[in-house]
Amino acid sequence: MPRGHGRGFGMGPGWWHGRFRGCGYRITIPRQEILKVLNQTEEHLSAEEIYLRVHKVYPSVGLTTVYRTLEVLADMGLVFRLEFGDGKARYELVEGPKGKLHHHHLVCTDCGRVIDYTDFISEEKELLDKTEKALSSRHNFKILNHQIHFYGLCNKCK
Amino acid sequence: MPRGHGRGFGMGPGWWHGRFRGCGYRITIPRQEILKVLNQTEEHLSAEEIYLRVHKVYPSVGLTTVYRTLEVLADMGLVFRLEFGDGKARYELVEGPKGKLHHHHLVCTDCGRVIDYTDFISEEKELLDKTEKALSSRHNFKILNHQIHFYGLCNKCK
DNA sequence: TTAATTAATGAAAATGATTTTCAATAACAA
DNA sequence: TTGTTATTGAAAATCATTTTCATTAATTAA
Numbered sequence: 001m002p003r004g005h006g007r008g009f010g011m012g013p014g015w016w017h018g019r020f021r022g023c024g025y026r027i028t029i030p031r032q033e034i035l036k037v038l039n040q041t042e043e044h045l046s047a048e049e050i051y052l053r054v055h056k057v058y059p060s061v062g063l064t065t066v067y068r069t070l071e072v073l074a075d076m077g078l079v080f081r082l083e084f085g086d087g088k089a090r091y092e093l094v095e096g097p098k099g100k101l102h103h104h105h106l107v108c109t110d111c112g113r114v115i116d117y118t119d120f121i122s123e124e125k126e127l128l129d130k131t132e133k134a135l136s137s138r139h140n141f142k143i144l145n146h147q148i149h150f151y152g153l154c155n156k157c158k
Numbered sequence: 159m160p161r162g163h164g165r166g167f168g169m170g171p172g173w174w175h176g177r178f179r180g181c182g183y184r185i186t187i188p189r190q191e192i193l194k195v196l197n198q199t200e201e202h203l204s205a206e207e208i209y210l211r212v213h214k215v216y217p218s219v220g221l222t223t224v225y226r227t228l229e230v231l232a233d234m235g236l237v238f239r240l241e242f243g244d245g246k247a248r249y250e251l252v253e254g255p256k257g258k259l260h261h262h263h264l265v266c267t268d269c270g271r272v273i274d275y276t277d278f279i280s281e282e283k284e285l286l287d288k289t290e291k292a293l294s295s296r297h298n299f300k301i302l303n304h305q306i307h308f309y310g311l312c313n314k315c316k
Numbered sequence: 317t318t319a320a321t322t323a324a325t326g327a328a329a330a331t332g333a334t335t336t337t338c339a340a341t342a343a344c345a346a
Numbered sequence: 347t348t349g350t351t352a353t354t355g356a357a358a359a360t361c362a363t364t365t366t367c368a369t370t371a372a373t374t375a376a
Contacts, residue, residue: 026343026352047334062355067334083241087363088333106299115297120289127285131278135308139273141264143310150293152301184323184372205363220326225363227324245334246362 016078023076030054030061034069035078035093044082044090044114080145086112104148110157124148174236181234188212188219192227193236193251202240202248202272238303244270262306268315282306 016035020027033054038045045053051066070091073079082090084107106115132143152158174193178185191212196203203211209224228249231237240248242265262282264273290301310316 024352028343028353030354060355064335064356065354068353081243083243085239085241085247089243106293106297106301108299109302115299117293117297119292119296120285123285124289127278127281131282132308134277135264135275136310138277139264139275140313141266141273141308141310142316143264143308144267145309147307147309149305150290150299150301151303151305152294152299155298158300182323186324186372188325218326222327222364223325 019076019078025072025076029058030065031069031072033058033061034066035073038079038091038093042116044084044092046088046090048088050091077144080147082147084112084114084149085109104150106150106152106154108154108157109151110153113154113156115154177234177236183230183234187216188223189227189230191216191219192224193231196237196249196251200274202242202250204246204248206246208249235302238305240305242270242272242307243267262308264308264310264312266312266315267309268311271312271314273312 017027020031025031034050037050037053043049047066047070048063050070051061051063054061054066070079070081070089074081074091078094079091080094082092082105084090084105101118102121103116103118104121106117108114128146132146135141136143174190175185178189183189192208195208195211201207205224205228206221208228209219209221212219212224228237228239232239232249236252237249238252240250240263242248242263259276260279261274261276262279264275266272286304290304293299294301
């Protein structure tokens with residue numbers, strides 16, 4: 001497999017190196033490990049949860065670094081920062097096992113449970129593309145991403 | 159005008175009384191003033207910003223009460239709690255001068271500016287209704303609300 | 317109307333996520 | 347290998363929000 005932009009599951013570290021270098025960032029163990037954790041989960045992890053997983057393998061990595069790295073990754077557009085109203089930010093890979101499948105969220109306002117859904121993404125796409133284009137020009141905004149949250153009560157809470 | 163459920167701009171306090179009583183809540187000055195502030199603005203105010211405005215009229219009202227009241231109002235479904243990623247929650251009336259016009263948000267990831275847009279709401283409606291129904295039954299979720307955020311760069315930041 | 321009941325309040329302290337500081341470390345370029 | 351400089355970890359600082367608790371005031375019962 002040629003070096004470059006493969007994005008499959010279980011790949012060794014590496015594909016993001018070019019991305020880092022291009023942005024003038026150094027490639028460090030904490031950064032690689034944090035990406036690895038995000039690449040291996042389907043959950044919406046908080047900074048602390050990521051820290052705990054990285055820390056298990058590299059106990060020398062600190063929570064501060066996790067926060068700093070997540071900020072960098074979000075700025076680079078590799079990671080999406082989510083807020084579901086429970087007081088802590090959560091993160092998911094934009095590209096990776098989850099990101100590959102574009103999805104939105106169903107949030108239970110009672111217990112905080114979050115369900116990802118991928119239904120209707122294709123129907124949405126057309127409308128969203130159209131909306132994006134129009135909003136871009138009307139409000140002179142360069143749209144890079146979007147997020148749809150449905151709020152309500154899950155089966156246990158209603 | 160008969161007493162009851164008028165929701166126009168500039169109404170005297172009163173229309174939310176029934177709603178409060180129905181939920182077993184007492185009608186107090188802080189609660190009325192906080193609703194008045196939310197009813198009179200088009201902005202996305204934070205708890206502290208609301209506090210400052212209420213405090214100007216009733217200096218005895220404290221920030222704690224603002225937080226508590228906003229939680230009650232959100233639970234009652236009178237107020238929508240928004241998070242744009244700047245570290246503080248923001249609130250808007252669900253019914254009122256803004257809420258009447260359903261809208262979504264355009265968020266600048268650089269400067270944090272938020273633009274409300276009402277474009278395409280009618281086109282969206284059909285898709286969202288359909289999506290809501292399907293998600294409700296498929297995931298056994300009672301959907302009460304939704305939120306769409308577009309992220310990108312505003313004219314000044316791009 | 318007035319007194320009793322109890323939710324609501326304000327101030328201060330506590331909490332908890334995130335950020336900052338700063339000296340030590342480690343990537344990378346030369 | 348060595349120098350330069352971004353990155354790091356630990357501890358302290360910050361800042362939004364929540365909790366505590368004694369006081370006040372909205373509603374209810376009398």
